[in-house]
Amino acid sequence: MNTLTTDKLIRYSKVILMAYISFFGLLVMIHNFTDYESNYTYVAHILSMDTTNASENIMYRAIDSPMIHHRIYWFIITMEVTYTVLCIIGTYQLYRYIDASAAAFHEAKKFSIMGILVALFIYYVCLQTVGVEWFDMDTSQSWNAKDWARHIVDFIFPVMIYITLKVEH
Template sequence: MSHYTTASIIRRSKILIVAMAALFGLMTLANNFTDYTAYSEYIGQILSMSHTEGNESRRYRAISSPMFHHRFYWAIITLETIFTFSFLVGTYQLWRKLAAPRKDFHEAKKFAIIGFSSALFTYQTLYVIILNEWFDMEYSAQRNAFEWARNNIEYMFLGLIYLLVAKDG
């Protein structure tokens, strides 16, 4: 495959999209581990609804257990580790199959698909559904990661669509 064909450029762009998602995952994990206390407290404040304004009728949902806060945060870290590892492996596999026949390049997308799917699960389920909808994160002026999660969902969803839909030779 010539280095300057449209198909080879599309393949490289797919590798780049997956590599950027892997870099995002690595940076997120670095933040989570190097400033564990701050992020753990952040999640704990959302779960305990300590900064939630209004909606007093839903305060029964608050969970004030520090042990639960840490476990929930570790669930986030675990899922972020899974999708980061999947993106790293997916980037490597796609790079290895850059000049391979179309079927082989398509088969190399497996880990990237797992990465995008698990990232979507992480941000949609843990942040949007649980933290935002159940624990009213959106009603906190100080502790609101809804836009951040939504931006991640948009990138991951568009990356998954592009990886699967655009013809790659």
């Protein structure tokens, strides 16, 4: 008889958490491809710094070129597709090795870890670090995604820690 052990439950929880992150990535991708303009507008306003309270001392950082806005937005979309695909593959790999040895299950975590690292790059490095610290996004009343990005990082980063822990037997 196959019983649900704590070890098995831990493995399943890792698969499920990766599925959550994959699902989020799919929704973000669908939004970006079906409503390109709304997020492009956000990126353009942040890069232009036209809605911030930035002092004249840092306005040299503003990027006003629509061509560069589109290229940066496509870079972000490419990174979002990359992390989503890696997370989907990671979810599949974890599920595929759910009954394997502890060593094999641990090795199956590679794509999940890579996907989460790319997601952290987008939401922490690009939005929270570059957006806030370089483009002064947090002073914009209408185009501030600092808290939104922080909530994503607050979920994804602990999941990465949990996924990478080698607690399975």
